[in-house]
Amino acid sequence: MTQALSLQAVSHCFDSAEALQDVSLQVAPGECVALLGPSGAGKSTLLALLDGRVRGWRGRAEVLGNRLPNDRAPERKTRLETGFIFQEFALVDRQSVYQNAINGRLGRMRLWPSLWGRYSAQDHLKTAIALEDTGLTELAQRRADQLSGGQRQRVAIARCLAQEPQLILADEPVSNLDPAHAERILELITNAAQNRGIAVVFSSHQPELSRRFAGRIVGLRAGAVLFDKPSAMVGNDDIRNLYHGTAPGDGLRVVG
């Protein structure tokens, strides 16, 4: 069975600073993995890379069985199989909740009907299901800029689900939300992924939430994997080490 994603010795630097150092990682279909680490650990870079938005990295990466190119954007066909949930929601403010959600269908539509907004019955059905799953059916006609933070994040999730991805990547999906909303949103993402049998990788700097919602935790520090184990086996020492210890290969390394 092909892995949902597979990284082998992936490195990347911004200017001279090393953002990712020799990262290797496998995620199986249906698995739920948390990327845990302090700010600047490389979590966002890693997720953006998996989404095909980073250029010039080294190593080998496969997402859903497709080799990821490091010098250009991936094919649209493969991009739409990976759903991405942004930290800052990334909604079109003046559009309705429904329009924002159905925007997730664009990649699956032919150009001409999509420009005129002529969606198929299938597009409407998938959007309606996504809104139902995220509890937004009542708010479908509300404009996105008239929603609370938690509701906006749910719209972003609905858009991602309407896209029918085979893998969900979520970059700090709850860091802009209060604790009560944070739990509900993570539950929503992980449940939706589980029901659809697809893998989800989310990043977080909150150990408790990661342990509760992910089956496996990958600790990132200074761009390198510090540990990679099932959530139940992540101890307080691991967490302390992750946030306060020194990372392997700390300091600048000259790379030819």
Added chain:
Amino acid sequence: MSRILVWIALGLAVLWAAGNADIGLDKLPGAGPRLTEFLGRMMPPDFSVWPEVLTGLAETLRIAILGTLFAVVLSAGLAVLASETLVPSAIWRPVRALLAVIRSIPLILVAMLMVGAVGLGPLPGILAITFHATGMLAKFYAEAIDNVGAAPLAALESAGASRAQLLRWAIWPQMAPVVLRDTVFRFELNLRESLILGIVGAGGIGLYVQTYVRSFQYDKAATVTLAIIALVLLSEGLNAILQKRFS
């Protein structure tokens, strides 16, 4: 210290402006009765000229509508070239400079040049409005393009949307209200400014203003003035309603 210098400079500027005998401040005491007499001759307004006034207003409105339309078309193209996000600075800098030069030429001057170029009538008025309005509208449109939020774009691109789809569903929805608001605002300005174009022979109601004032028919000039006030208030009211809808 520097604040005192500013005040001294301002004081000197006012003294220089006022310290010239040619202003004829001695005429000021007699101005009150003269103004009263002048206004008295406008009363009562002679409404018998309303067919001419209506024709003039209609022509002014046509000049404003067509001038705005052509300015919108030109601005759409120029805005792309003046956008910091879409083209390199080697292109948008000179284009923005050109637009600034266009804006700095007063409309009445452009109108006089156009009358010289294409003769009397509404055509030079339309050309003048088009030219003058493009300087402002293209800059506003370019700013609307540059102010589009990047995050929704990245999100839809990540979901597999093509460039044309991004333009339609991520860029346009964000800039449409700004473009509509700017266009309506510019139309109102065009209407106000085209009212005086007739004075230099570039068509519209201005011709009647000039004719009646020059021939001392102040009662007829009063009718024209009232009609202009009504039109401007009307367009301002419409603009206010539209602005509210586009917010």
